[in-house]
Amino acid sequence: MKSILNTCQPRPELLAGSFNPEVFTASLGPIIEYYSNGRNLIDSIYTNADLFFREATYPTQGLRHTLAEVFGRLAGDMTVPAIHRLETAFGGGKTHTLIACTHIAFRGTELRSVISDFLDPALLPEPGSVTVVGVAGDEVPVHRPRGDALVPYTLWGEIAFQLGGERLYREVEDEANSHAAPGKTYFDKVFASRKALIMLDELAQYAARLEAARPDGASQLAAFLMALHGYARNHPGIAVILTLASATDAFAKQTERLAQLVGQVRGEEMSEDDALGIGERALKGVASVVARDAVQITPVQAAEISSVLAKRLFVLIDRDAAQATAEDYRQLYIRNSSLLPDEASSENFKARMIAHYPFHPTLISFLNNKLASAENFQGTRGVLRVLALAVRSIWQKKLAVPMIHTCHLDLRSDRVVNELLGRTGSSDLLFVLNADVGSVDTGTLEGGFSNAEIEDQRNPHPEGHPLFEYTWKTVFLHSLVGRAEGLSSKIFGLTEAEALFSVSFPGLTPTQVRMALEKISESAFYLRFEQGKYFASEEPTINSVLARIRKTIKADQVSELLEASASKVLKLKKGSSDPFHI
Numbered sequence: 352m353k354s355i356l357n358t359c360q361p362r363p364e365l366l367a368g369s370f371n372p373e374v375f376t377a378s379l380g381p382i383i384e385y386y387s388n389g390r391n392l393i394d395s396i397y398t399n400a401d402l403f404f405r406e407a408t409y410p411t412q413g414l415r416h417t418l419a420e421v422f423g424r425l426a427g428d429m430t431v432p433a434i435h436r437l438e439t440a441f442g443g444g445k446t447h448t449l450i451a452c453t454h455i456a457f458r459g460t461e462l463r464s465v466i467s468d469f470l471d472p473a474l475l476p477e478p479g480s481v482t483v484v485g486v487a488g489d490e491v492p493v494h495r496p497r498g499d500a501l502v503p504y505t506l507w508g509e510i511a512f513q514l515g516g517e518r519l520y521r522e523v524e525d526e527a528n529s530h531a532a533p534g535k536t537y538f539d540k541v542f543a544s545r546k547a548l549i550m551l552d553e554l555a556q557y558a559a560r561l562e563a564a565r566p567d568g569a570s571q572l573a574a575f576l577m578a579l580h581g582y583a584r585n586h587p588g589i590a591v592i593l594t595l596a597s598a599t600d601a602f603a604k605q606t607e608r609l610a611q612l613v614g615q616v617r618g619e620e621m622s623e624d625d626a627l628g629i630g631e632r633a634l635k636g637v638a639s640v641v642a643r644d645a646v647q648i649t650p651v652q653a654a655e656i657s658s659v660l661a662k663r664l665f666v667l668i669d670r671d672a673a674q675a676t677a678e679d680y681r682q683l684y685i686r687n688s689s690l691l692p693d694e695a696s697s698e699n700f701k702a703r704m705i706a707h708y709p710f711h712p713t714l715i716s717f718l719n720n721k722l723a724s725a726e727n728f729q730g731t732r733g734v735l736r737v738l739a740l741a742v743r744s745i746w747q748k749k750l751a752v753p754m755i756h757t758c759h760l761d762l763r764s765d766r767v768v769n770e771l772l773g774r775t776g777s778s779d780l781l782f783v784l785n786a787d788v789g790s791v792d793t794g795t796l797e798g799g800f801s802n803a804e805i806e807d808q809r810n811p812h813p814e815g816h817p818l819f820e821y822t823w824k825t826v827f828l829h830s831l832v833g834r835a836e837g838l839s840s841k842i843f844g845l846t847e848a849e850a851l852f853s854v855s856f857p858g859l860t861p862t863q864v865r866m867a868l869e870k871i872s873e874s875a876f877y878l879r880f881e882q883g884k885y886f887a888s889e890e891p892t893i894n895s896v897l898a899r900i901r902k903t904i905k906a907d908q909v910s911e912l913l914e915a916s917a918s919k920v921l922k923l924k925k926g927s928s929d930p931f932h933i
Contacts, residue, residue, distance in 0.1 A: 352679055352857050354751035355709040358672035359665050361742050370739050379449045379552050383485035383513075386457050400454040401465050407447075409662040410468045413650040414448050417592070420646075421452055422474040424590040425481055425546050433583040434591045436645035444650025444659065445594055449485070449550050452592065456481040456548045481546045484513040488557030493564040493616055495528075506557065507533050507575055510549065511541045530565060532575035538582045546588040549579070554595040554641075555634055559626070562633035563616040573636035580644040595634075595641050657707035657715055663735060664742055665709075673708035676753050677701045679857045687861040691852050704754070710738070711754040713853040721832050721842045725775040733774060740767050757828055758821035758854050762790050775831040783877040783887050788824045802874050806867070816859050822867035825854050826878050830887035844886030 364370045381393040391398050396407045408414070420431045437445045451469065455462060459476040466472060492504040501517055503509040508527035512520045523540050526533040554572075561568030576593075583589040614621040651659055661668055681704075684695040694700050703712045718734045737760065744761035745752065752759055761767050768790055772778045784790045789801035800808070806819040826845065833843030845853070850868055851861040868885060871878045876894055878887050 352753050353672050353676065354753065355755065356746065356749060356751060358669035358676075359709050360667035361665055361746060363666075365664060365739055365743055366746055368743065370743075377446055377450060378487065379446060379453070379485045379550065380487045380490065382450050382453050383483070386453070386483070397450060400458055400462055403450065403454060404462070404465045404469060407663070408451060408469075409655070409659045411444060411651050411655045411659065413444060413648050413652065414451060415469055417448050417648050417650070418451060418455065418470040419474065421548065421590045421592065422455065422470060422476065425456075425476060425548065425588055426474055427587045429587055432646040433589060434580050434593070434645040436641055436647050437592065437594045438596075438647050438649045446552075448650045449552060449592065449594075452548060452550065453483055453485060456483045476546070481548055482514055484510050484547065484549045486510065486513075486551050488551065488553035488555070489560070491557060493557075493560050493568070503527065505530065506551075506572065507537065511537075514541050514545065514547060530568070530571060532571045532578060534578070535582075538578065542582065542586065542589060544588075547590075549583075549589070549591045551591070551593040554593055554637060555630065558633035558637045559630035560616045563626075563629050569633035570636055572633075573640050576637065576640045577644070580640070584644075591645075593641065593645065595638065653719070654703065654706055656719065657710050657712075660710070660715075660731075660735065660738060661708075664739060668709065670705075670708075673705045676708065677704035679753070680704055683855065683857050683860070687851075687855075690848065690861045690865065692848050695852055707754075709754055711756045711853075711856075714755060714757045717757050717829065717853070721829065722771070722775060724842060725832050727774045727776070729774070733770075736770055737767070740764065740770065753856055753858075756821075756825075756853065756856065758825045760824070760828065762788060762824060762827075765791050771828070771831065777831045777834070779889065780827075780831070780887060783889065784827055787875045787878050787887070788827050789820055802876060806870055806874055810866075812859070812863065814858050818859065818863055819867045819870065821859070822850065822854050822864050823871065823875065823878055825850060826868075826871070826885045827887045829853075829885075838882050838884055838886070844884035846883055847885070850885055 362370060377393055377397045381391075382397060384390055384392060385398045396402050417435060417437070420435065423431045424433055437448055455466065455470065455475065457478065459478045459480065460472075461478055463472045463475060466475065486506065486509055488506075491506060491509050492502060495504050496502040501512070501520065503512045503520065505527060508520065511523050511527050515522075519541060520527055523533070523537050526537045558569045558572055561572055579591065583591050614626070678701065681696060681701045684691055684700075688696045700712070707715055718737065722728050722737075723730050723734065738755075741755060741760050744750075744764060744767070745755065745759060748761075750759065760771070762771075762784060768781070768784070772781060772784075781790070781792070785793045785796060785801065787802045789804050793799070793801045793804070798805075801820070803817075803819040803823040807817050810819070812818045829845045829849075830843060833840030837843060847865065847868060851864045854864045855861045868880075871885065872880060874894060876891055877889070878885065879892055
């Protein structure tokens with residue numbers, strides 16, 4: 352079994368500790384600014400198109416599909432859709448897709464040598480032949496700004512300004528400044544015979560802010576989008592890309608941010624409930640127009656998430672090793688199929704392991720379906736931070752593992768603990784982590800070892816793996832989200848089969864992991880098993896109480912108590928006709 356230490360090569364800056372995952376969380380605005388004014392306000396990995404395509408971007412199916420249809424449409428192909436909506440699911444890709452479109456629209460044929468994995472070079476436009484509009488919906492003003500400077504404060508005004516500068520804006524100024532959606536004359540003037548790429552990002556935030564600014568704001572936005580879509584469908588050389596999440600996706604995890612945005616527009620403090628109500632009302636009409644007119648594309652499919660993450664963390668991954676490793680795992684799963692979920696030994700799961708390598712699919716599922724549900728975890732950005740720290744720790748410690756599992760997250764690291772517990776709102780569980788699993792402050796506890804460490808010392812694994820710490824750590828990590836709902840939550844805790852699947856790997860069998868799980872009821876202070884799930888609780892178990900009693904009673908006290916009890920029993924028996932009467 353080959354270790355990932357020998358089959359993968361992380362980015363040098365990651366091993367050096369200078370890797371910044373924030374580099375991979377760009378926005379569209381600075382890229383438009385770079386091409387418009389030459390100002391570089393963001394890392395060059397985004398403004399340098401060659402670097403962007405070679406180093407920062409994985410050619411997902413959704414990205415390739417979007418590029419093919421957008422640039423096919425710009426080339427005059429009326430058989431492909433004119434309007435696309437990017438679905439903002441976990442895995443990112445929305446902003447990368449918009450930036451990829453921006454680079455290709457501006458530079459076109461100049462990128463022929465780096466674009467073959469992303470787009471048919473025949474569809475590349477000539478540089479300067481496409482006019483690009485990129486609007487961030489959370490930034491466009493919704494009130495007339497003060498002063499003499501020309502600052503568009505309607506979406507249609509901003510589009511006109513980006514298409515033709517101040518000259519064009521002045522030509523359509525009355526409509527551009529009006530709060531009412533413009534008509535056909537506006538579209539004929541601003542588009543004329545141009546080839547135009549229109550990208551409207553964060554429409555949900557814009558709709559909410561516009562509705563907060565005036566009662567008919569969102570309905571006028573819906574009317575404008577309907578007219579824009581109709582014009583684009585009937586005119587060659589115009590492509591529209593927009594991002595609009597559902598009300599749940601757009602606001603549920605960002606109610607505080609939404610309240611700030613709406614409050615700024617209203618000039619007063621807004622409660623999160625009131626802001627959410629405005630946002631949901633604003634989205635109704637807009638979402639209806641978009642759902643009817645736009646083709647929906649998911650930039651990153653679930654099966655591609657690991658490839659996207661690996662592209663950002665590694666410079667080399669041995670794909671032959673991935674095949675061999677996945678087969679070793681599959682054989683382990685087949686031998687232990689009765690203990691594991693049905694999917695474990697399937698060919699489909701083997702393919703998933705190959706695609707996710709060097710990350711085990713259960714780790715990605717944990718990050719995707721559980722941790723990313725925490726509001727402050729920040730989705731893909733949070734996942735990148737955690738994985739970067741995990742990879743660096745494994746290489747620093749020279750940990751020979753076949754794939755990276757949840758149990759390999761280094762909870763002895765301050766940074767990792769702060770990242771996971773802080774961003775999931777679980778800092779109050781730190782004492783549980785130190786006592787039962789082992790973490791940064793475990794050494795300060797009486798005895799200096801966690802309960803999992805003690806069990807590993809008593810029952811050492813034949814290959815030296817910290818079996819109990821790995822297993823109990825996994826239970827703890829699966830308890831960080833869904834705590835408010837408890838055992839009724841689908842994301843809180845995990846079953847025995849899920850734990851065996853998550854922890855075991857060639858060299859560490861499901862049977863061994865099950866033994867470690869069974870020890871929880873005997874030795875853990877805060878981990879427990881109830882209603883079919885293993886989880887961590889703030890409430891101590893009986894093991895904790897008994898341990899404290901043992902620590903407060905000395906051996907000679909126990910001997911004295913036993914002697915006194917025995918003496919009492921003998922006296923009572925001698926004075927009683929009934930030996931069982933006390």
